[in-house]
Amino acid sequence: AIKHRLWPEIDRITLEQLHYARLEVGTGSWQLFAEDGDMRMYRREEEADGLVVDPLKACHVVKGVTGHEVCKIFFSPEYRSGWEATLEDMTVVENISNDTLVFLQTHKRIWPASQRDALFWSHIRKVPDEQDVEAQDLWIVCNQSTEHPEYPANTGKCVRIYLTVCLVCQTLVNPPKENEEINREDITCKITYCSVVNPGGWAPAAVLRAVYKREYPKFLKRFTNFCIDQCKDKPIEF
């Protein structure tokens, strides 16, 4: 099949993000800022031209779902309004292929910042895990801000945010007893969520950091609970 003009960028960034997600948080100056059961959220304090762009890395372990199921829910437009609480509107502006879409999303305004939107390509991929043979394959979704001639930034009411996000999931199977079916109690999904978001436009650092600290733990908890709920009565999809 002919590859899209964005394909080289999509391939490069997806693999870069996969490498970044697999780095242990021991390396670098990550600070733990939220913990909830098996969820650990880390951040680094970074600014880009005076704007807070704190990189975030969240690690979570969720029972009863596979990495394929979690990544598919994160990638697919039809589920997004079910878990993305701050979403006001979402459009698929380009259907590059069955594993790559371009989204335009407007988010609800969060006081005192102005309303924001995001234009990004989203790519889902299964990655063979050459290191760890008995573990299942890894699944990754990578979201990366992009441009589109029909949706220029900062022309309407919204301030454009710039994001690089990845969700990397690994399925672990607890082998059931002899010739028994694998059921959802036997599977666990190891999730790593990384994001760097430039909020665009002016927003006070203290306010943004408070928003990050409050919103991100809520987001991951809501998203993973949504996945468990969506999958519980369906056949397991590895």
Ligand SMILES: CC(C)(C)c1cc(CCc2ccccn2)cc(-c2ccc(S(=O)(=O)CCO)cc2)c1
């Ligand atoms: C807080 C900040 C980091 C600047 C932020 C502000 C807003 C704008 C709306 C908003 C949300 C929460 C708090 C304030 N404003 C959105 C996002 C954001 C958008 C998308 C994704 S995603 O992982 O690609 C899932 C697809 O929706 C993650 C984060 C982040």
